[in-house]
Amino acid sequence: MRDRTDGIEDDRRSRLLGRDILRLGTTGLRARPTRAVLSALGIAIGIAAMIAVVGISSSSQAKLQAQLSELGTNLLTVQAGKSLFGQDAALPESAVGKVGLIEGVEQVGGAATIDGAFVYRSSFIDRAQSGGLAVTAVTEGLLDVVGGTLAAGDWLNRATSGYPTVVLGSKAAERLGVATVGSVIQVGEQPFTVVGILEPIDLAPELDTSAMIGEAVAAERFGYDGKPTTVYERSTDERVGAVRVLLPRTVNPAAPEEVEVSRPSDALAAKHAADQAFTGLLLGLGSVALLVGGIGVANTMVISVLERRREIGLRRALGATRGHIRSQFLTEALLLSALGGVAGAVIGTGVTSVVAAVNDWPTAVPPEVLLAGVGATLVIGAIAGLYPAIRAARTPPTSALSG
């Protein structure tokens, strides 16, 4: 006869080690891997959608930031607005010169659209097919101000700007079918020689569709009065705000309200902001997918609990408390949704990098978004697993024997 202690004095308790809880939590998943994968898929899709949306958006944001820092945000443009009576106002002749005198302004250039002048490849082209191209008289400093670069040939200089020579914006060259310098085209019914072709200009896209000629030749051939349509200026970064305030009064002291100042880099950012509204919509769709995924996990767990009544009964017979059963099933639900979350994070990052590569953006998935995504799945797993776990814990211990 072995020595037995009296049960009344026995204070040993049922204990389940933490790593055993984890191990038990995986048994259901390992027993039915297909089901585990399918039910984790819902969560994976939800998380992947959200991470891809945020990732794509922040990748394009990163691209924009890179673009803006390259182009600079210190470019301001001045245009004539409407007068108080609604008529088109004009900038005064001296506008370019005056802007150049403002403290902090480093570069200044002007452009004036010549009304009624059009550009054609040759004199045989139907006059109605103007191609939406404008003839613009420009100052020699304009190219540097807007940050333009030449695809071919040269920019207008003091020598060429007095003669019938023209520099074409990128789109203008494309529409006219001019690829090399030296061609002769028709500008306002007069032959002009193409001396240069520009690359696209991000901060002044209106110049892309322009045929640019010198001010002197514009005055001589088209009666240009010297009043610019747009003044472009760049100042030091610190002075941008102050210059912006000074510009209207400087350009047109008599009627500063008729002067419109804008910042082209803001327009780029605004275009980006419009894309962001779409991002919000996609994010909403992603969270719906996540919700459905959570319901899928809950559903799988409820079925699992019903199927595993005998296992639960056996575990109770082996000494599991209700709490142990509850933790086992809760852990299983958590692991199931964490599985989906991690898979979703990987898929989402993959989709982001593909989209970024296709668009030539840098891949940027904020790490906190990845953490938040996986964290969200744990919360979902806890919520989805709670009811099934409580049900499992309520399964009577006699289930191992009945049936």
Add this chain to the structure above:
Amino acid sequence: MTDTTTVSAAAPAQPAGPPIIHLDGVTREYGEPPTLALAGVDLTVVEGEFVAIVGPSGSGKSTMLNLIGTLDRPTSGTARIAGSDVGRLLDAKLSALRAYRIGFVFQQFHLADGVTTVDNVADGLIYAGVPRTERRRRAHLALERVGLGHRLDHRPSQLSGGERQRVAIARAVVGDPPLLLADEPTGNLDSVSGASIVELLHELHEAGTTIVVITHDAELAARLPRQVAIRDGRIVDDSGRVA
């Protein structure tokens, strides 16, 4: 032990120790309207006994096993198992009783497929908070004890019915519980395997374990030292009771 008044010490050749099972006027009702599964049962089993509870299906013997195994509580009366009043214990205490003091053997074995025999047996210690390496070491010993030392890494599906039941018995005794409960342990086995299982139970009994076997097999019961016959929720015969 102070409570010795009801010990069935008179039975000859029975070990006379402290009672490990003590049922006193136990009834158990189920459902609505209530049907009586146990209608007032008095039973005392002392440590070291080897008892068969015999009865036809529906006689209430499974209900009795549930109560003795602390898987269920009586509707009325008291059930003291290993000194504790089952009706008054909280879930945590009952679970501890099962984890440390009671081993179960089921008719359907209840082994996990896809898990090796040694891990199946080691599961018998998981709720005693024993670390895995130690669990497996003791499972190994338990399997040797039931004669399956050569089948450690087999899976249940690779074993015969008799071998599976041996694995289940190893799991039940791996924690060295003083009380072993077996529900129709030979019910799913052919007669040769069944006989070897009974032989194994005898060996465990000789080593000091108190064993209660539930069976409808009168032949099996007859080979055990004490038979308790049950019918319609009442004990109709008890070979160990004082005449």
